[in-house]
Amino acid sequence: MTSAISVSELTKxxxxxxxxxxxxxxxxxxxxxxxxxxxxxxxxxxTRMLTGISSPTEGRAQILGHEIHSFAAKERMGVVTDLSNVYNDLSAWDNLIFTAKLYGLNRRKREEKAAELLDLFGLTEVQDNNVREFSGGMKRRLTIAMALVNDADVLFLDEPTTALDVQSVKMIRNLILHLNExxxxxxxxxxNMAEANELCSRIAIxxxxxxxxxxxxxxxxxxxxKMHSVEVAFDRIPETLVSDLNQLSSVREVQKRGDKYKIFTLTPAETLKELFTFSQATNLELMSVNTLGPSLEDVFLELTGQEIVHRGESQTRMHRRNNGGGR
Ligand SMILES: Nc1ncnc2c1ncn2[C@@H]1O[C@H](COP(=O)(O)OP(=O)(O)OP(=O)(O)O)[C@@H](O)[C@H]1O
Ligand SMILES: [Mg+2]
Structure with a gap:
């Protein structure tokens, strides 16, 4: 069966x-x-290359078997960019009608589609309001609705929930699941790892x-x-501290981070108990204790053996921690 998206050696x-x-x-x-x-x-x-907004330097990609720059590919896809492309001076209704015109839908189809999408995205009541008055979440919903005017088979969403309130995030995630169903x-x-986990069938990092x-x-x-951790600082740092902490039964790994120690554990609650006992037994005072959820950086390192280096930081920090995983 033809893939929805097929990407080969794509380079920019x-x-x-x-x-x-x-x-x-x-x-x-x-x-x-x-x-x-x-x-x-x-x-x-x-995303910009796959949706034909910018040209690849090398490589190729197809949408449902059609080259990305072809009309046939464009006809089958919808795109929601990270910057909202709604017109603030128009109403929600007019934004949808305008987009439908761009896709060449006739008047009856335009109006049918606009009404259907406003209903699906919970915007019927405010359809005549100027978009300028919309909240971030309402605007984002309208942007996604606009991307669906042409009955897209493949929908590209670039960070659709970033910077939205909890309620809007939930609504948009439900809409994504509904559209997929x-x-x-x-x-x-x-x-957002939690978002990827909640919504996706497969994830590329x-x-x-x-x-x-x-x-x-x-x-x-x-x-x-595996990447839950407890970060602690003590009032003193005995030479054997790392190996002592490693002896605690709930501890998987200990990393020194500045004057703090990051202790990886499957059971943070157990580690906390052990740390308090350890502190009493050794007369080391706990200056700070934080339990931390997994960070994308830690998970990426665990999965690939490689560190995420944020662009702009020194490349010399890149190193392979172990031989496990990796490309
Ligand atoms: N037009 C451009 N000219 C030069 N560099 C660019 C251009 N667009 C993007 N970049 C650089 O390419 C890299 C990738 O950028 P991109 O916007 O694709 O990242 P991203 O994964 O979407 O990040 P974010 O989570 O911040 O949206 C960045 O280092 C960025 O500065
Ligand atoms: Mg981006």
């Missing part, structure tokens, strides 16, 4: 700088495919323009479970 350079570096992957029809990565990883650049293949970029890992949410969840 800006001058000397390689923003996306020979990435290859396939997204099957019916999937919600997550494209997860930190700031500057290349998510938007990839009714047949839309979804390509979703996010830097991108770092510095390269795909470090592709897997199911289960793989990601397993890695996340």
């Amino acid at each position: 350079k800006f001058g000397e700088f390689t923003a996306v570096n020979r990435i290859s992957f396939d997204v099957e029809v019916g999937e919600i495919f997550g494209f997860l990565g930190p700031n500057g990883a290349g998510k938007t650049t990839t 009714t047949g839309t293949t979804i390509f979703l970029t996010t830097h 991108i770092n510095q323009g390269l795909i470090g890992a592709i897997g199911t949410p289960e793989n990601l969840k397993l890695a996340m479970d």
Whole structure:
């Protein structure tokens, strides 16, 4: 069966700088495919290439078997960019009608589609209001609705929930699931692991323009479970501190971070108990204790053996921690 999205050696350079570096992957029809990565990883650049907004420097990609720049590909896809493309001076209704005109729908179809999408996205009541008065969440819903005017089979969403309130995030995630259940293949970029876990059938993790890992949410969840940690600081630092902490039965690994120690554990509550006992037994005073959820950086390192380096930071920090995983 033809893939919804097929990507081969796709590359984007800006001058000397390689923003996306020979990435290859396939997204099957019916999937919600997550494209997860930190700031500057290349998510938007990839989305812009796949939706024909910018040209690849090298490589190729197809949407449902059609080359990305073809009319046939454009006809089958919808895109929600990270910048909202709604017209603030128009009403929600007029925004949808305007978009439908661009797609060449006749008047009856335009009005039918606008009414259907306003209903689906819970915007019927405010359809005549100027978009300028909309909340961020309402605007984002309208943007997604506009991307669906042409009955897109493949929908690209670039960070659809970023900077929204909890209520709007929930609503948009439910809409994404609903659209997928009714047949839309979804390509979703996010830097939020929980979101990728909740929504996606498969997740690619991108770092510095390269795909470090592709897997199911289960793989990601397993890695996340391993990456809970407790960060502590003591009033004194005996030479044997790291090895002593490693002796505690709930501790998986100890890393020194400045004057603090990051203790990885599967059971943070157990580790906390052990730390208090340890502190009493050794007369070391606990100056600070924080339990931390898994960070994208820790999970990426666990999955690939590589560190996420935020672009702009020194590249010399890149190192392979172990031989496990990796490309
Ligand atoms: N037009 C451009 N010219 C030069 N460099 C660019 C351009 N667009 C993006 N970049 C660079 O390419 C890299 C990838 O950017 P991109 O916007 O794709 O990242 P991203 O993963 O979407 O990040 P974010 O989570 O911040 O949205 C960044 O280092 C960025 O500065
Ligand atoms: Mg982006």
